Structure formats: structure tokens, C-alpha cells
Amino acid sequence: MTDISAPLPHAVTADSSTDSSKDKVKDETPLMTKVAKATGSGPGKYIVWLIAALWTVPTMGLLISSFRPEDDIKTSGWWTWFGEPGNVTFDNYSSVLSDKVGGQPFSSFFWNTVRIAVPGAIIPIAVASFAAYALSWMHFKGRDALSVFIVALMVVPLQMCLIPLLRLFSSDAFEKLPLEGIPSIWLAHAIFGMPIAIFLLKNFIGSLPSEVIEAARVDGASHMTIFLKIVMPLSVPAIASLAIFQFLWVWNDLLVAKVFGGGARNQPMTYALVDMVGNKGNEWQLLTAGAFITMIVPLIVFLSLQRFFVRGLLAGSVKG
Amino acid sequence: MGDIFSSLGLVVVGIAIFVAVLGALYWLASQLPEPWRERARTAVFIGPGIILLLGLVIPALLNFRYSFLDRDDEWYGFGNYRDIFTNDNNIKVLANTLWWGILVTGVSTIIGITIARFADRMRGEPIAKALIFLPTAISMVGAGIIWNFVYSPKEYGLLNSMLRLLPGEQETKFFLQDPKLFGIQSNYVPGLNTVLIMVVIIWIQAGFATVVISAALKGVPDDLVEAAKIDGATDRQAFYKVVLPYIKGTIITVATTVVIAVLKIFDIIQTMGKGGSFGTSTMANEMYEQAFPQDNEGLGAAWAVLLFVAVAPIVFVNARNQRAMREGR
Amino acid sequence: MSTLTMKNLQKKYPNGYEAVPGLDLHVDDGEFLVLVGPSGCGKSTVLRMVAGLEDISGGELLIDDVVVNDRGPQQRDIAMVFQSYALYPNMTVEGNIAFAMKLRKTDKDVIKAKVAEVAELLELTAVLDRKPGQLSGGQRQRVAMGRAIVREPKLFLMDEPLSNLDAKLRVQTRAEIAKLQRRLGVTTMYVTHDQVEAMTMGDRVAVLRRGILMQCASPAQLYEAPDNLFVAQFIGSPSMNVLRGKVSSAGDAGIALELAGQTITLTGASAQRLAGLAAYVGQEIAIGMRPEAIGGDGTASIDIDVDLVEMLGSEKLVHATMGAPSVRSTDTAIETSSGNESTVVASLDPRREIRVGERVTLTLDTLRLHAFDLSTGAAIGRASS
Structure with a gap:
């Protein structure tokens, strides 16, 4: 530890x-x-x-x-x-793992959570890294205005977008895309995580010493090269902490999955657990074991990667 | 084991497609003549982010429009807003939300400052802080189950068992259904149940406050404190008059971050407050209740707009404070 | 081999600020040109425009007689050493030096050989596998140099590369860079605010004030024959004493100057040097004396009141009062001090006995006297201006 x-x-x-x-x-x-x-x-x-x-x-x-x-x-x-x-x-x-919720064994919800959480953390951070680089080191019209706008978007509560987004996803245009089920949960998490991810990564990437970026340009590097060979390796601490954050958030999420995931087949453990609280509220032997199973991965991630986690919390919030 | 492979397979394929598409687009952009090449490359970098952000902007605008519709999607004008501010139950909701923002934020920050101050350089500091930080990793659903063992009226409820240790006949308390606080039941005073649910969120948020404030504390230059002591300040005075003002920016960050998180909390109220019954509802919970279980999307949207109005100034204070701190380096 | 030419090079910011109103400068093949000036004089902006890191607002920039205004830094074949060294923190020393060659898809064996050669030259062989964070300040500086050298570029650009070193190391590295540049013969433009660096390193030194070139000449010429008051006072430490005086007469018998109630007569060669003063008879001018022009060989003499004596070992600096206002060229204007007294500094032989509070008469070398127009600051020389 x-x-x-x-x-x-x-x-x-x-x-x-x-x-x-x-x-x-x-x-x-x-x-x-x-x-x-x-x-x-x-x-x-x-x-x-x-x-x-x-x-x-x-x-x-x-x-x-x-x-x-x-x-x-x-x-x-x-x-x-x-x-x-x-x-x-x-x-x-052993009994909770084989216990069925909505026709699915509890263990299958565990794997659903894995399926949801890993890309749900990676996709937004990958997209946000590119955007943060562009906002920091590429020159284009309206760059500063866009940065301000993204800060403003952090204000929008997730709840405010749930209903319209759900309607959007179930519209005819989206029906044709292969987004049903878990991919639409990824997409929703990516959307909701975007402003804060861009904001935090831009804070970090934008504060890298400009002379290092300029030196790379003088050395003949293109933006993609600078991004992949210099900015990404230097941003490992920020990206790692943000990834842990996003991962924990998605892993522990109930709302987004419940709204966008459709039937029990695509739902994470939190869904199964809430269902069990509702239907088997007195089966504490199941609830306690189930709750601990949902917690085990976050606790491992938390304990083993605490150092990165803390550094992410501190990004921009501590003098020095 | 098949599950593992199918999970990871899906994950790997998804990410591979993403990388391949982006790479291909960048390659295409590089084939263009200047000045289009540079512009196209910029577009490849920023484009995916903007598309995802549109997924936030468009729904937010739509939501604004929905807030003027009634249950049957008919135009309702400011009806939803009028209903919110004239209904007594909703006054309770607004008051609860305000109390949540004040109490949870205040207590979490004070605990953070206290621990950060006294744990500093203490033997076992990392362990103590890790224990306090641990609940941050636990889901609201998990927290609900954990705390049931504290608040439950049954034999396994810790709080009731402790009450039973007191002298005299103690009746079993149904804590989470008690809408009174010290015998007061009012729209403007949170019930005991609300306060106890707040405790759970404080339990989750205090670790965050502790860790951030503690790190800031360690960044205070020692000569600053030494100068204060040479000037005759006691330990207490040095802490309150010199150290705290020095880390003021960090404390503002912590407080605003906690407020924003708290205002958006709804799942704990869904699980522990039985969806906001017994007067435990808050704005975020009401938004969910109306939009989904009650199927009144217009009213839900109106709650969401109000939530937006409440959170907006805090986010800007936070962003400005952070910028000031970065520039003040 | 390469030349660098700036023709009316301009930098204007969107807010209307003119950092560089129009600069004409030429750097010869293999030349070491130092761009010097006080902070905010636009010297770094000029360098960054040459590098392609800053857009050019007007005029032309030519490398080898080809206009490169619209080329990115990648396409100009230049190498740059930054003030902070700008080493890539995630790469080893070897990776840093090889980065540019790798981007150009240079053959692996060639890269290896070249890195080894440069490392040998800069004594970095032992630390090739280390990352920048594990190096001392001097080593980091050498890595930055190595990264530039290995490229064999058309131009070296250096932006205050010594300012992060401690004083002793700076003196040593200063000489090493100058030596290296002469050996490699690469055309170099070097920016600094330190006039000592400028004087010791440059073949020529260009003095910049608020984006305007004040003088570009060899170090000796800058020192002995500054074109104007700004250059005269910027170059040299302690800086030139400049006091307000008057030309009382000029004729065949020589030129008579009035300074702090004393008369200084210039005859022969010293009068010829400043023949232009004839046009100023009866007018006030600024008279400049370098500290070492006082108290050594000389034909004239001045009286001064000693306030402070600083023994430096190799010389003795005497701070003294003279009864005339001082003249100073600031960033924007020429200012005359209020009151009728000012401090002058003289550099004397360290063995000379001199006490605070004394009034002493010191010789003045009239051959090293400078005169400037009070309103324009231009040097008054042989011919009337």
C-alpha cells in the first residue's frame, strides 16, 4: 500500500x-x-x-x-x-453470485460492470486528451472562446441532459447505429465526463513548459508526434488520476446505466444490488456479500493507485 | 472465463476502432495541401471532443424547452416553475437542498481542516488518512447498504443498540423515517432522517477534503510559520492567522467542489430516503422522481433547469479561484 | 553555410503594440551575432520570429537569400537552445540528442555515431542513459547544446542559454560556447540581456532598445565609439559617467568644455575626435567619461569629492560627487537629474591611497572623452552632425 x-x-x-x-x-x-x-x-x-x-x-x-x-x-x-x-x-x-436478478446471475452483472467501466473510462479520456492538446498548443480561431465554453458546460448537471439524450438515442437516426445497450452507456458516460476531463487535462497539458513544445517544433516534430512522444508521456500522472476517477465514477454509477442501458441484460452490479434491496430487502446475507463484491474492485484500484488518485485531486487546487 | 474474454474482447475492439478511425482521419488530413492541412489536423484533434460536447449542449437546450411542457408534452408556459414555487412540499425540497449544501459542505471541510492539521507529521498519518479517504471509492448503493447496519431499527442496527445501552427503557427508533429534528417539524428545518443521510455523504466527502487540504498544508513555507512564532503567535494563532489564510484558495476549491457534488446527489436519497419520502427529497432527487417514476418530464426538466441555475455560480467561483491560484504561483 | 537577413522585420500585436517596428540586420556566414538589450527590448521576439515560433507581421526574413516568412520552424533547418533548455523530460540524454534525427528518419547507425561524437565533444558520454531530471544544471545546458549541434543546422539560435547557471559556471560555459561556435563555424544568433556576455562572445553585437536597433558593431567599436548615449551607458560596467556640460568655445586653440564649474580643454587629437562640437558652441551637451578614463594617463584634470571607496583587488572604484547634473538614457527618453550634483565613478589603481571625504584632483584622459547631443542622444564625433 x-x-x-x-x-x-x-x-x-x-x-x-x-x-x-x-x-x-x-x-x-x-x-x-x-x-x-x-x-x-x-x-x-x-x-x-x-x-x-x-x-x-x-x-x-x-x-x-x-x-x-x-x-x-x-x-x-x-x-x-x-x-x-x-x-x-x-x-x-457463493449464493449471491448465483442469485438471479431479472433472469441474470449476479456474476454476469459483475462482468457487465467491467464491460461498462473500462471503455467508459478510456474513451472520454482519450478524446479529452486530444482536445486538451488542441486547446493548449494548436492555434485556431475561437480557441479561447471554446475553452471558456467548456468550463461553462461543467455547470450542466447530468440530470438535465438525461431525458433529452434518452430521446435522442432512441430516435430513428440513432436506431441505425450499433449503439444499443452497453455502447450507449459508454457514449453517455463519455458525454457527461467530457467537460471536466477536458478542463482538468487542459490545465495540466497547458501548463507544460512551452519551450519544450517549441523545442520539439524546431526539431521538426508534427503535432501528432509532439502529442504522442512528448505530451502524452509527460501527462501520465494527470491522465492516470483522471482515469482512476472516471473509472470509479462509472463503476459506481447507477443512474446513467439505468437510464441508457435498457434491460437487465446490459445492467451493472449497482442495478442488481438496488433490485435486490427492493425485492429481497431482508436477505441481508445476499446484500452484504453483493455490496462487498461491488466494492472490491474500487477498493483495490483505490489502494494500489492512491498516489495517482491523490495527485489528480490536487491538480490545480494546491499552490506550489 | 468466457465472460472475461468476451468482456475484454469488446473493450479491445471498441478502442481499436476508435484509434483506427482517428489515425485514418489524421493521415487523410496530412495529405491535404496547406493551409488546409493544418486546419484539418486541428479538426481531427478537437473534433471528437466537440461532437461529444454537442451531446451535452443540445440536450441541455432541449431540456430547457421541455421545462415549458406539461405531462402530455403540451405547452405549459411557466406552469412547471409556478408549481414548484407554490407547492408546500417543494418549499421543503428547496430548503432541504440548501441545508445539504451548507451542512455537508461545511462539516466535510471542517473535518478536512481538522484532520489535515492534527494528522500532519503524526505517527501513522498515512494510515489514518487512508482510512478516512476510503469511503470515497464506495458507490452510493454500497454506502446505502453499509449504513443500513447503522441506522436500522432491527437488532443489527448499531445506533439503536447503542441507545439501548443507555439507562431506562429505550424505544426502538425508526431513524430514517423521522422527519422531525429535536421535535421540530418544519418546511425550513431538515428532519432527523435528512441529517442522518447527510452524515453518509459527509462520510464520503470528508476524505476528499482531508487529502486536498493536507497537501496544501504541506506546501505552506516553513519560514512563514516560523516568522509568525517569532512575532509571538501561539500554535493556534499561527494556524488560524497565518496557515489558513495562506491555503484559502485550496479551501475554496474544496468547498465549491463538495457543494457541486452534493447538489447533484440523488441516488443516496433514492435508496436511503425511499425516493424522497418522509420529507427527505432534494432538487436532484425531485428531478429524477418527476421525470421517471412520475413520468412528468416537463416538471423534471424544470427541476433540472433550477439545479443548473443553482450550480452555475458555484462552478464559476471555482473556475475563477483555480485560475487565480495558478496565476498566483 | 548560411546567412541570415532581416529586411524591415516587424512584429505588431493585435492590441496595437509594436514590439519590433522594423529591423534591418544581416548575419554573415559563420558569424556569431549577439542581440543584446534590456528586458522587454524585443530581442527574444526577434529570435522567435527567426525561429518561426512567432508570426512575422511585416518585412522579410531570409535564410540563405530565400524568404522563409511563411515556413514553420520545422522547415527552416535551424536549431535553438532555450533559456530553460527545454529538454524532453521523458527522454534520456541520448533520446534528447537523437530526437530530431529520428524524426527525419536518419539511419540508426548514423544517429548512434553522431550522438556518440557529440557526447564525446560535450563530455556527456557518461550520462547518455540518464534523464534530464538526474543531471546538474551545467550538464543540462550541455545537453541542450548537444541537441542543437548534432543537427548541423543552417543556424544556431540561442535564447539566454546561460542565465540559469551560477556565476562561475556561466563564465566557463561562455568561453566554451564561443570556442565551439568558432570551431563549427555555424552562423549563430545569440540573445542575452547581459552586456558582458555580449561583449565577450560576439563577433558583432547588436544593441536593441524597444525593438529599434541602436547600433550593431564589433565589441571594441561599441565600447570605444558608441553611436549614442543609450549604447554608451548600456555597454560597460560600471557604466559610463555622463554629466551635463557646456561647449564654451571652439577654435584653432582647441575646444573648451565647461563641466561642473571646471574647464576642460581639448587640443590636438582629442579635439579632432570631437570636432563636431564646434557646432555646439554656447550650448549644453552631455559629456561622457568611462570610469577608467579618470585618474590614469591624461592631459586634463578634474576635482572631485570622494564619497565611497570600493576595493575590488584589481582596481579601486571611487564614488565621488561632481557639481553637475547627470544625464541618463532610459528605455524611453533622455533624462537629466534634478539638482546640481551627481555621483561619478572612477576606476583607479588599487595601490593608490585615497580617503573618503577628501577632495582630490584626478587626471582625465581627453582622448577617451565622449560627447552626446542632449536632445537626440546621438554621439558627437569628428564631423558636425
């Missing part, structure tokens, strides 16, 4: 994504310790650990419950498990 704050040198050396960022982190290292010393942590650490514990309890409850036998879950609190810690079963997981 990587740590969030990377205050220690060993965490810094583990980071080899770009050399410039490495230098930057290194430079800040001596500052961190001193500010902490200056503002003091003393008894404050108990507050921190108290909140950390409070934040963990609900998730721990779910995890423990998912391994308890059905009768125990329904009749006693999960904390009673600590009195009989040997009482562990994997039955909940």
Missing part, C-alpha cells in the same frame, strides 16, 4: 512517473516536517484517530456481516461476532 501524503523520502523514490514531479516533491520535503512542528499535533492526534475509527466502523460492519451465517446476520448485530470469531462462512458469497 502506498501512503497518501508521501511525506517520507522512501515514498518519493517509489514515484518515478516523471522526473520533474520527483524534484518538486523532494524540494518540499523539508518544509513538511517544520510546518507540522510549528502548528503542533499534541492531543490532536486522538481526534484524528477517533475520526478514523468512526469512519471505518460502518465498512467493517459490512465486511464482517458478509461472512456471518444468514440467521446470525438477521438476529444479532455484527459486533456480537467478536464474541465468537470462529463463526465464518463463505456461503453468502
Whole structure:
């Protein structure tokens, strides 16, 4: 597990994504310790650990419950498990995976989620990278106006476009395109993710040193070459963090899939889980295991790629 | 295993087609004579993005038009808006949304500042922060199930069990159905149920606030704090008078980002608030409720327009603040 | 081999600002031309127009007598060294140097050989596999040089390539670049704000002020015979002392100047040098004295009040007061200080005893005296202007 704050040198050396960022982190290292010393942590650490514990309890409850036998879950609190810690079963997981929602086994919803989330993260980021490059380094009329317009589009709530977009997708013109089912979920996610993706990537790509881009032009590189050989490799941290964001967002999404996906055949796990809450609201052995299965991939992604994730959060929001 | 391959196959094919089309277009553009070549190449770069953005612009405009139609798609003028602002239930919705924006944003940001301050350089800081950050990765649906084990009136409800530890006879509380707060039931005061649902979102958002503010805190130059101390400031004063103002821009970013996210939240209210019953509805939830379960697309569209009006100024504050911070470097 | 010619080259911005109103300049084959001027004088803009990174608003730019106004930087066959070096952070040193050749689909073996040769020349062989982030400032600078050299371009363009180095390294690298350029014989245009760099490196130096060429000449000529007050004060450190004085008479007996209540008489060669002063009899002019023209050999003398003595080892700088207002050429105008006193700096032999508060009489080398028109700033020379 990587740590969030990377205050220690060993965490810094583990980071080899770009050399410039490495230098930057290194430079800040001596500052961190001193500010902490200056503002003091003393008894404050108990507050921190108290909140950390409070934040963990609900998730721990779910995890423990998912391994308890059905009768125990329904009749006693999960904390009673600590009195009989040997009482562990994997039955909940095996039964939820074969449990059917809308005629489909739960496991097939897992794969639907994978099918939706991977391209749902990659497509918008690929498109946004090209657009962000054009907005930063290509010269064309109306470039600045377009950039402002994209910021303005971040205002549009997803909800505002659901109905018209749904009508658009089900119109005759779109009927002919092979977009039914999962591809229309991709498309919807790509559309909704576009403004923020372009905005964040433009912030990053536009702040690359202009002299490096100019040096490449003097060296004879075309825009495509500069984009692929210089801008993309340098943007790995920004792209990675945005990709993780978008992936988690799409993975956890219910609304877009529900509106655009059509029948249960194309739906992700969140759909199945909500269906189970509605129809089998008391089958907690299924719900806990099901919920944990939906969480497992985000948690792995989150824990293993936390470093990128945090850097993405910080894009443009922290001085220095 | 077949599932894996068919999933990944679809993914790979989709992306391959995308790359191939773009590559082919760029190649075609490169065959054109100047000055068309440069323009065509620019179009290949920016074109796909603009097409996808149109998928946002056109629906947004259409939605604006729909908001003037009634249930049967007949022209209704400002009827939907009039209905929203004259209906008592909707006043509750608007008040709830306002409380959501204030309470969730405020508490999340304050928790973020607190943790960032006290965890800084603490032993185990990365672990504590990771634990607080973890809920960010969990879906609203998952969060709903997790928190059911806290709020449930059944034996496995943590909160009720803790109440039972108090002396005297404790009756079982149906927290998520309690529209009163401290015995007050009003259109302008959020119910206990609403507050408890807010707690779930605070649980999700506080990690974000913590991580961002913590990073900003580490970027405060040490000589600034040292100068304040030499000038006679206590730890507290140094933090509140020097450090906090220095990271003001970051705090604004955090707060605006949380507000925007909060205003758009609807799924947690769908699951935990039973679709907004017992007075838990918010604007985003109402938009969904009207457009889909109630099949009144015009009214739903009108809610969406109001949401747009509410979010717009915040997004601009955020964008301006971020630009100011970048330029202030 | 190549030449570079600018004919009435212009840069105007959409907001109406004229960064370069019209520049005529020619760089000979193999020549090292330094473009120098205070910040904001348009020197970088000129360089970027030559590189093709900035659009040309008017006039013509010729490389080898071919107009290249509308060619992109890729098509001009130039190499550029940037102030920040602009190394590609994601590539190794080898990748950086080879990038341009790879884009031109040069044969792999040729690339390898050339990179090795350049690396050897610049002592980069040991760090070829490192990335720019792992290099010292001096090494990064050499990689930037290597990236330019390996191309064997028609033109080298350098934009303040030494400004990110520390003082000691800068002096050393300065000499190395000059030596390298002479060895390779590539036509070079070098931009800097540092007049010492300009003087030490250039075959010729072009001094720019607000986009206008003030003088383009060899370093020696710039120093000894500046065309105008701006160049006179920009070149040289400490800069030339310029005070307001008066031409009291001019005739066969020589020229008499009045400066701070003292009379300086020019005869013979020194009068001939400044014969143009005859046209200014009875008028005020600006009189310029380099610090080293005071207190050495000389036929005239001046009295000064010593305020401050700075011992530098090789010389002793004396700051003293004289009873005449100083004249200064700023970015926009020629300004005369208010009041009737100003500070002059003299560079004396370090062994000479001199104390603060003293009034001393110092010799003045009239052969090294300069005179300028007070309203135009133009140098007054042999013939009347």
C-alpha cells in the first residue's frame, strides 16, 4: 500500500512517473516536517484517530456481516461476532453470485460492470486528451472562446441532459447505429465526463513548459508526434488520476446505466444490488456479500493507485 | 472465463476502432495541401471532443424547452416553475437542498481542516488518512447498504443498540423515517432522517477534503510559520492567522467542489430516503422522481433547469479561484 | 553555410503594440551575432520570429537569400537552445540528442555515431542513459547544446542559454560556447540581456532598445565609439559617467568644455575626435567619461569629492560627487537629474591611497572623452552632425 501524503523520502523514490514531479516533491520535503512542528499535533492526534475509527466502523460492519451465517446476520448485530470469531462462512458469497436478478446471475452483472467501466473510462479520456492538446498548443480561431465554453458546460448537471439524450438515442437516426445497450452507456458516460476531463487535462497539458513544445517544433516534430512522444508521456500522472476517477465514477454509477442501458441484460452490479434491496430487502446475507463484491474492485484500484488518485485531486487546487 | 474474454474482447475492439478511425482521419488530413492541412489536423484533434460536447449542449437546450411542457408534452408556459414555487412540499425540497449544501459542505471541510492539521507529521498519518479517504471509492448503493447496519431499527442496527445501552427503557427508533429534528417539524428545518443521510455523504466527502487540504498544508513555507512564532503567535494563532489564510484558495476549491457534488446527489436519497419520502427529497432527487417514476418530464426538466441555475455560480467561483491560484504561483 | 537577413522585420500585436517596428540586420556566414538589450527590448521576439515560433507581421526574413516568412520552424533547418533548455523530460540524454534525427528518419547507425561524437565533444558520454531530471544544471545546458549541434543546422539560435547557471559556471560555459561556435563555424544568433556576455562572445553585437536597433558593431567599436548615449551607458560596467556640460568655445586653440564649474580643454587629437562640437558652441551637451578614463594617463584634470571607496583587488572604484547634473538614457527618453550634483565613478589603481571625504584632483584622459547631443542622444564625433 502506498501512503497518501508521501511525506517520507522512501515514498518519493517509489514515484518515478516523471522526473520533474520527483524534484518538486523532494524540494518540499523539508518544509513538511517544520510546518507540522510549528502548528503542533499534541492531543490532536486522538481526534484524528477517533475520526478514523468512526469512519471505518460502518465498512467493517459490512465486511464482517458478509461472512456471518444468514440467521446470525438477521438476529444479532455484527459486533456480537467478536464474541465468537470462529463463526465464518463463505456461503453468502457463493449464493449471491448465483442469485438471479431479472433472469441474470449476479456474476454476469459483475462482468457487465467491467464491460461498462473500462471503455467508459478510456474513451472520454482519450478524446479529452486530444482536445486538451488542441486547446493548449494548436492555434485556431475561437480557441479561447471554446475553452471558456467548456468550463461553462461543467455547470450542466447530468440530470438535465438525461431525458433529452434518452430521446435522442432512441430516435430513428440513432436506431441505425450499433449503439444499443452497453455502447450507449459508454457514449453517455463519455458525454457527461467530457467537460471536466477536458478542463482538468487542459490545465495540466497547458501548463507544460512551452519551450519544450517549441523545442520539439524546431526539431521538426508534427503535432501528432509532439502529442504522442512528448505530451502524452509527460501527462501520465494527470491522465492516470483522471482515469482512476472516471473509472470509479462509472463503476459506481447507477443512474446513467439505468437510464441508457435498457434491460437487465446490459445492467451493472449497482442495478442488481438496488433490485435486490427492493425485492429481497431482508436477505441481508445476499446484500452484504453483493455490496462487498461491488466494492472490491474500487477498493483495490483505490489502494494500489492512491498516489495517482491523490495527485489528480490536487491538480490545480494546491499552490506550489 | 468466457465472460472475461468476451468482456475484454469488446473493450479491445471498441478502442481499436476508435484509434483506427482517428489515425485514418489524421493521415487523410496530412495529405491535404496547406493551409488546409493544418486546419484539418486541428479538426481531427478537437473534433471528437466537440461532437461529444454537442451531446451535452443540445440536450441541455432541449431540456430547457421541455421545462415549458406539461405531462402530455403540451405547452405549459411557466406552469412547471409556478408549481414548484407554490407547492408546500417543494418549499421543503428547496430548503432541504440548501441545508445539504451548507451542512455537508461545511462539516466535510471542517473535518478536512481538522484532520489535515492534527494528522500532519503524526505517527501513522498515512494510515489514518487512508482510512478516512476510503469511503470515497464506495458507490452510493454500497454506502446505502453499509449504513443500513447503522441506522436500522432491527437488532443489527448499531445506533439503536447503542441507545439501548443507555439507562431506562429505550424505544426502538425508526431513524430514517423521522422527519422531525429535536421535535421540530418544519418546511425550513431538515428532519432527523435528512441529517442522518447527510452524515453518509459527509462520510464520503470528508476524505476528499482531508487529502486536498493536507497537501496544501504541506506546501505552506516553513519560514512563514516560523516568522509568525517569532512575532509571538501561539500554535493556534499561527494556524488560524497565518496557515489558513495562506491555503484559502485550496479551501475554496474544496468547498465549491463538495457543494457541486452534493447538489447533484440523488441516488443516496433514492435508496436511503425511499425516493424522497418522509420529507427527505432534494432538487436532484425531485428531478429524477418527476421525470421517471412520475413520468412528468416537463416538471423534471424544470427541476433540472433550477439545479443548473443553482450550480452555475458555484462552478464559476471555482473556475475563477483555480485560475487565480495558478496565476498566483 | 548560411546567412541570415532581416529586411524591415516587424512584429505588431493585435492590441496595437509594436514590439519590433522594423529591423534591418544581416548575419554573415559563420558569424556569431549577439542581440543584446534590456528586458522587454524585443530581442527574444526577434529570435522567435527567426525561429518561426512567432508570426512575422511585416518585412522579410531570409535564410540563405530565400524568404522563409511563411515556413514553420520545422522547415527552416535551424536549431535553438532555450533559456530553460527545454529538454524532453521523458527522454534520456541520448533520446534528447537523437530526437530530431529520428524524426527525419536518419539511419540508426548514423544517429548512434553522431550522438556518440557529440557526447564525446560535450563530455556527456557518461550520462547518455540518464534523464534530464538526474543531471546538474551545467550538464543540462550541455545537453541542450548537444541537441542543437548534432543537427548541423543552417543556424544556431540561442535564447539566454546561460542565465540559469551560477556565476562561475556561466563564465566557463561562455568561453566554451564561443570556442565551439568558432570551431563549427555555424552562423549563430545569440540573445542575452547581459552586456558582458555580449561583449565577450560576439563577433558583432547588436544593441536593441524597444525593438529599434541602436547600433550593431564589433565589441571594441561599441565600447570605444558608441553611436549614442543609450549604447554608451548600456555597454560597460560600471557604466559610463555622463554629466551635463557646456561647449564654451571652439577654435584653432582647441575646444573648451565647461563641466561642473571646471574647464576642460581639448587640443590636438582629442579635439579632432570631437570636432563636431564646434557646432555646439554656447550650448549644453552631455559629456561622457568611462570610469577608467579618470585618474590614469591624461592631459586634463578634474576635482572631485570622494564619497565611497570600493576595493575590488584589481582596481579601486571611487564614488565621488561632481557639481553637475547627470544625464541618463532610459528605455524611453533622455533624462537629466534634478539638482546640481551627481555621483561619478572612477576606476583607479588599487595601490593608490585615497580617503573618503577628501577632495582630490584626478587626471582625465581627453582622448577617451565622449560627447552626446542632449536632445537626440546621438554621439558627437569628428564631423558636425
